[in-house]
Amino acid sequence: MYVTTYAYLVILGILGYVSGYKSYEGYQVLRVVPDSLNEIGILRKFILQYKLDVWKESTGLGSPTDIMISPNDIDLIRLLEEAHLSSSILIDDVDGLIALSRDYARFREYSELNTSRFYNVSEIHEWLEEVAVVCGASCQIIDIGTSYEGRPLKVIKISRDGEQRRRIWLDGGIHAREWLTPAVMTYFVDKLINEDGVDPEVTELRDAFDWYIHPVVNPDGYDYSWTTDRMWRKTRSPNPGDCVGTDPNRNFDFMWGIGSNDTCSQVYQGPSAESESEISSYTDFMTTIGDSVDLSISYHTYGEILVLPWAYSTVEPPDIADLERLATICVNAVNANSTLVYEFGQITGTEGGLSMDWSKGVANIKYSYIMEMRGGGTYGFLAPPSEIVPTSLENWAGVVAMAKDLMQRK
Numbered sequence: 001m002y003v004t005t006y007a008y009l010v011i012l013g014i015l016g017y018v019s020g021y022k023s024y025e026g027y028q029v030l031r032v033v034p035d036s037l038n039e040i041g042i043l044r045k046f047i048l049q050y051k052l053d054v055w056k057e058s059t060g061l062g063s064p065t066d067i068m069i070s071p072n073d074i075d076l077i078r079l080l081e082e083a084h085l086s087s088s089i090l091i092d093d094v095d096g097l098i099a100l101s102r103d104y105a106r107f108r109e110y111s112e113l114n115t116s117r118f119y120n121v122s123e124i125h126e127w128l129e130e131v132a133v134v135c136g137a138s139c140q141i142i143d144i145g146t147s148y149e150g151r152p153l154k155v156i157k158i159s160r161d162g163e164q165r166r167r168i169w170l171d172g173g174i175h176a177r178e179w180l181t182p183a184v185m186t187y188f189v190d191k192l193i194n195e196d197g198v199d200p201e202v203t204e205l206r207d208a209f210d211w212y213i214h215p216v217v218n219p220d221g222y223d224y225s226w227t228t229d230r231m232w233r234k235t236r237s238p239n240p241g242d243c244v245g246t247d248p249n250r251n252f253d254f255m256w257g258i259g260s261n262d263t264c265s266q267v268y269q270g271p272s273a274e275s276e277s278e279i280s281s282y283t284d285f286m287t288t289i290g291d292s293v294d295l296s297i298s299y300h301t302y303g304e305i306l307v308l309p310w311a312y313s314t315v316e317p318p319d320i321a322d323l324e325r326l327a328t329i330c331v332n333a334v335n336a337n338s339t340l341v342y343e344f345g346q347i348t349g350t351e352g353g354l355s356m357d358w359s360k361g362v363a364n365i366k367y368s369y370i371m372e373m374r375g376g377g378t379y380g381f382l383a384p385p386s387e388i389v390p391t392s393l394e395n396w397a398g399v400v401a402m403a404k405d406l407m408q409r410k
């Protein structure tokens with residue numbers, strides 16, 4: 001019976017998750033390091049012309065840009081060489097790495113928070129409900145809306161009885177393929193609930209703040225990356241023409257309109273600001289709590305960089321010194337708990353409609369950041385589950401250091 005059930009599950013796994021999954025055979029990821037503004041300009045031109053999928057943006061001269069190329073783009077390598085742009089192959093076999101992560105994804109056992117594999121969206125939501133019961137009256141699951149395909153948008157509030165405290169907001173899963181981000185968010189939830197009263201640091205942080213964590217901002221896209229296309233980034237709302245989805249992190253109603261109008265682009269800004277219900281639900285809810293949020297961090301992968309406002313402009317906000325002070329505290333704590341070296345800085349381009357800019361510019365959250373976590377060496381978005389714990393530990397250290405600093409400044 002056991003063997004039969006097991007065989008059945010394996011067959012289900014193969015049928016459900018392997019066949020019909022989009023193939024990336026022959027795809028590679030190139031790492032290009034532009035050394036001058038001119039080279040950055042040339043690279044941008046190639047990206048637009050070839051409609052390339054940018055995995056990681058450069059954050060300044062000498063900082064790499066990673067781009068995925070299909071077998072049809074192979075002459076691009078020669079063109080880059082002719083333009084004197086140095087490039088190397090970061091991932092030789094994208095399809096092979098996807099197969100590795102699928103192997104883990106096939107197994108469906110359910111238990112306490114399991115950091116040895118990734119959870120799909122319904123497992124994350126189910127787990128959140130369970131852990132909220134463990135937490136009792138001081139935790140609350142807030143359904144802030146529904147996604148385009150009708151999935152709930154779940155925020156967990158982790159608090160204490162009694163008075164309202166200052167607030168910290170953390171979110172993940174806005175870009176579907178960045179699987180480490182919901183995994184890290186669930187790790188944070190687990191820590192705040194299950195180590196309260198055990199780890200004095202956690203207890204202190206629970207006493208000081210109300211924590212709001214939104215682990216999967218884009219549940220439709222995340223689910224699609226599990227069932228159909230591992231490299232999916234956007235939402236799943238339809239557009240005129242063949243291309244589906246909007247980049248949710250270009251859809252916020254702050255400096256919206258300077259982004260891409262191409263529905264097929266990975267950074268398509270949407271037909272209008274907050275066209276995506278995932279984003280209008282986010283901002284509607286944040287508007288009700290924003291005034292008392294001290295810190296907002298939106299988690300992404302990858303690049304090992306804490307990104308500071310603004311994204312829409314190279315101009316710095318007037319309180320940049322404060323933002324950099326707290327960023328230094330974060331990055332030092334992360335690096336003390338990591339084998340990698342994280343940095344902080346602004347992005348080089350100008351991008352409109354980002355969550356970080358909206359949080360600072362509209363919701364008035366002074367300390368608003370994006371954290372681009374690790375890609376796990378040369379995995380890019382395809383980090384294996386063995387990266388979940390180290391990524392969570394180093395980033396937990398970062399948020400703890402920031403929260404403690406804010407606590408002392410109250």
Ligand SMILES: [Zn+2]
Binds near residue numbers: 175178300301
């Ligand atoms: Zn992202």
